[in-house]
Amino acid sequence: xxxxxxxxxxxxxxxxxxxxxxxxxxxxxxxxxxxxxxxxxxxxxxxxxxxxxxxxxxxxxxxxxxxxxxxxxxxxxxxxxxxxxxxxxxxxxxxxxxxxxxxxxxxxxxxxxxxxxxxxxxxxxxxxxxxxxxxxxxxxxxxxxxxxx
Numbered sequence: 225x226x227x228x229x230x231x232x233x234x235x236x237x238x239x240x241x242x243x244x245x246x247x248x249x250x251x252x253x254x255x256x257x258x259x260x261x262x263x264x265x266x267x268x269x270x271x272x273x274x275x276x277x278x279x280x281x282x283x284x285x286x287x288x289x290x291x292x293x294x295x296x297x298x299x300x301x302x303x304x305x306x307x308x309x310x311x312x313x314x315x316x317x318x319x320x321x322x323x324x325x326x327x328x329x330x331x332x333x334x335x336x337x338x339x340x341x342x343x344x345x346x347x348x349x350x351x352x353x354x355x356x357x358x359x360x361x362x363x364x365x366x367x368x369x370x371x372x373x
Contacts, residue, residue: 271316271369274362277355278313278330282306305333316363324363324370331360 285306289299312330315323334356342349363370 267317267319268362268366268369270362271319271366274327274359275313275317277359278309278316278327281334281355282309282313285309305337319369321370321372324367327363328360331356331358331363334359 283306285302288294289302289306293299294302308326309330312323312326316327317323335353338349338352338356341352
């Protein structure tokens with residue numbers, strides 16, 4: 225084939241633009257030099273609920289010591305856990321940066337306590353594990369709420 229001969233065969237089809245979903249037309253483009261996202265102004269409702277769960281658990285631990293008068297070791301552990309849960313509830317509620325690790329740690333401790341109690345009262349242990357798991361999820365999924373700013 226020489227430079228003057230016409231090409232043989234069908235011509236190449238025109239290139240189509242890449243397809244995309246219609247919602248992508250509405251996406252906002254964030255420049256790479258944009259400042260990091262600031263702390264949300266409103267408290268997410270799940271964080272308020274997690275703080276209430278921790279506060280109720282704290283009150284239940286303190287009422288357990290007063291109402292059932294357990295042995296000294298159990299009383300000290302229950303009081304310590306109740307105070308820690310009360311402080312954790314406050315830190316999560318005000319979205320203090322320390323509330324993030326404290327909330328996750330208290331949720332993890334609640335899961336461990338619930339699993340160890342599974343032999344005595346399965347339903348109560350299941351509720352403890354479920355509520356403690358909720359606290360972990362709520363705090364972990366709202367990490368940006370715990371930043372200063």
